[in-house]
Amino acid sequence: MAASAIVGASGFGNWGRLAAQQALSQDQLLDFDTFGNVSLIHITDIHAQLKPVWFREPEINLGVGSNKGHVPHITGADFRRLYGIEDGSPSHYALTYDDFAALGQTYGKMGGIDRCATVINNIRAARPDALLLDGGDTWHGSYTCYQTQGQDVVNVMNLLKPDAMTFHWEFTLGSDRVRDIVNDLPFAALGQNIFDSEWDEPAEDFAPYKFFERGGVNIAVIGQAFPYMPIANPGWMFPEYSFGIRDQNMQAMVDEVRSKGAELVVCLSHNGFDVDKKMAERVTGIDVILAGHTHDALPEPVLVGDTIIIASGSNGKFISRVDLDVRDGRMMGFRHKLIPIFSDVITPDQDVAAAIEAERAPFADALTEVIGKTADDTVLFRRGNFNGSWDDLICEALIEQREADISMSPGVRWGPSIMPGQDITREDIWNVTSMTYGKAYRTEMTGEFIHTILEDVADNLFNPDPYYQQGGDMVRIGGMGYRIDITKPMGSRISAMTILKTGEAIDPAKNYMVAGWASVNEGTEGPQVWDVVEDHIREKGTVSVAPNTSVQVVGA
Amino acid sequence: MKLTRRHTLMLAMGSAAAAMLPMASFGATEDAIAAFTGGAEIGAGGITLTAPEIAENGNTVPIEVNAPGAAAILVLAAGNPTPAVATFNFGPLAATQHASTRVRLAGTQDVIAIARMPDGSFVQAKQEVKVTIGGCGG
Numbered sequence: 001m002a003a004s005a006i007v008g009a010s011g012f013g014n015w016g017r018l019a020a021q022q023a024l025s026q027d028q029l030l031d032f033d034t035f036g037n038v039s040l041i042h043i044t045d046i047h048a049q050l051k052p053v054w055f056r057e058p059e060i061n062l063g064v065g066s067n068k069g070h071v072p073h074i075t076g077a078d079f080r081r082l083y084g085i086e087d088g089s090p091s092h093y094a095l096t097y098d099d100f101a102a103l104g105q106t107y108g109k110m111g112g113i114d115r116c117a118t119v120i121n122n123i124r125a126a127r128p129d130a131l132l133l134d135g136g137d138t139w140h141g142s143y144t145c146y147q148t149q150g151q152d153v154v155n156v157m158n159l160l161k162p163d164a165m166t167f168h169w170e171f172t173l174g175s176d177r178v179r180d181i182v183n184d185l186p187f188a189a190l191g192q193n194i195f196d197s198e199w200d201e202p203a204e205d206f207a208p209y210k211f212f213e214r215g216g217v218n219i220a221v222i223g224q225a226f227p228y229m230p231i232a233n234p235g236w237m238f239p240e241y242s243f244g245i246r247d248q249n250m251q252a253m254v255d256e257v258r259s260k261g262a263e264l265v266v267c268l269s270h271n272g273f274d275v276d277k278k279m280a281e282r283v284t285g286i287d288v289i290l291a292g293h294t295h296d297a298l299p300e301p302v303l304v305g306d307t308i309i310i311a312s313g314s315n316g317k318f319i320s321r322v323d324l325d326v327r328d329g330r331m332m333g334f335r336h337k338l339i340p341i342f343s344d345v346i347t348p349d350q351d352v353a354a355a356i357e358a359e360r361a362p363f364a365d366a367l368t369e370v371i372g373k374t375a376d377d378t379v380l381f382r383r384g385n386f387n388g389s390w391d392d393l394i395c396e397a398l399i400e401q402r403e404a405d406i407s408m409s410p411g412v413r414w415g416p417s418i419m420p421g422q423d424i425t426r427e428d429i430w431n432v433t434s435m436t437y438g439k440a441y442r443t444e445m446t447g448e449f450i451h452t453i454l455e456d457v458a459d460n461l462f463n464p465d466p467y468y469q470q471g472g473d474m475v476r477i478g479g480m481g482y483r484i485d486i487t488k489p490m491g492s493r494i495s496a497m498t499i500l501k502t503g504e505a506i507d508p509a510k511n512y513m514v515a516g517w518a519s520v521n522e523g524t525e526g527p528q529v530w531d532v533v534e535d536h537i538r539e540k541g542t543v544s545v546a547p548n549t550s551v552q553v554v555g556a
Numbered sequence: 557m558k559l560t561r562r563h564t565l566m567l568a569m570g571s572a573a574a575a576m577l578p579m580a581s582f583g584a585t586e587d588a589i590a591a592f593t594g595g596a597e598i599g600a601g602g603i604t605l606t607a608p609e610i611a612e613n614g615n616t617v618p619i620e621v622n623a624p625g626a627a628a629i630l631v632l633a634a635g636n637p638t639p640a641v642a643t644f645n646f647g648p649l650a651a652t653q654h655a656s657t658r659v660r661l662a663g664t665q666d667v668i669a670i671a672r673m674p675d676g677s678f679v680q681a682k683q684e685v686k687v688t689i690g691g692c693g694g
Binding site for chain 2: 198200227228231232235242243244245248451453454457459460464465467468470490
């Protein structure tokens, strides 16, 4: 079947136009003309955000190699032009970064798993046997998730009755805890690329795929966990497991499910968008890839050959509905809608809302304690390839509280935003810092070693082959500026490293005191980073973060 | 980042490899290939090399080679001080011409597998395996 033979439509323009008329309503957001015989519901990268959040999308998201200038590497006004989104519309606010604070006043917070439940129930009312698939990064990222080792999110998500899930940050709970949860999970835990590290055989705790009979169609859902778990996260926390892309095994699994009669093959993936695109080029026979990890939200699927790739955003901001017409063992057409979860428009599901409150109640005092506030000129955000104001603040805290020359903060893509003039609570700080390896180290590094780290991380982001990318952003640096040429090979991208305070060049042979957090090495010592940041914000009272001009980007 | 001895060693090895190996090791790899092929032309196809794109642990990287019908398969780590990894010889009664092992990689480099077919022709597969510090996934 040629790609052009797939009849596709996306309902995105619909809510975009309605929204521009200031006529947002739940009915309009959920409006969908049920199509074909199968419905997929995709949610991913929730990062334990059970409550609605502010979440600013990236300004800088550079693509390299064949992905340069293609979605998701298009942002701001260019993104709006590409999809015909009017300036000032709710979709402008939901999908792009600019005018974030002003538009937020109009359109409010997004997400909330109780609102997601309403959307899912609505889809199930139209298609009772719709499949709900969770792309992972679910049991990580909040105060309550940390304190309960993920149990709060597990309890709430179970009420949504997912059919399958795959994984990434879940493994940072430690492999014993992950197995504890997975053993009791009332749905499938999938990952064709989760292997036993000792024997290099498929891990027995995670099935590669599961069959579902829905709408008279035999559907195989194949899981693809984050491929670079022991590299991007501390491998010592889950030493029994090995990952990798393993696209040859993916092909073998696709062939196996096809030979067992699968009429529709869905890959529930945590590869990251560009890796999924390449995998779709190399593996034949996948109809739908539900993409996660890189936190992209796209209003239309991307077609690669006969495969459609769906990107559903992060932090509960969006749910994708994909209706498919499957006949004679083939996907003949699709209808798709990226549903934005405007929390003030969509009515919370009462049962799920009550369950969320019950999970939070034991921690209410700690969560709501106000530590400081933002100045009227400051939005705290994280997303972007090089720096975010949240990271600038964390880097400043590390330098000042830990008496360092230079600070480093990991280029993760999770962490909601804070609006100008808003109180910063302990929960807000934990939303951008909580993890099971959050200790703030303080150590001497030579200038040469700092350069090596920057080059290494830059190659994880800007290697022209997506299979060599890990899907995070550039490590955030405090106290030091540098130039990066993203078109150069590894080892020659980073130059002009300079101490900002004095303007002096970094000496490769000299030692510098570096403070940072989220080391993947076992036995890291220091205070928890959230305590460091809390002390810093408490001292400041009101935090103001000036625009960061310390990174000069070449070749974008 | 608290530097463990292993990471420090790995980095030291990595930078040493980058500084001096392109010449030395390139020559050693060329020599090893020439010794195996006798300078014959090397084709592609008919041989599969399975290796991770990014090594989870550079000290023990699982690799697999498969070349149906091959008489022998040479495996090289082109960036190691000593590139030779293994030569697998298959007798006429071998049911499959398939082998797997684990290799230690000094840094990011190509892993090369060359199969000698019974007719004396050669085919090659190559893959870059990255050895990285890691630690910043999103």
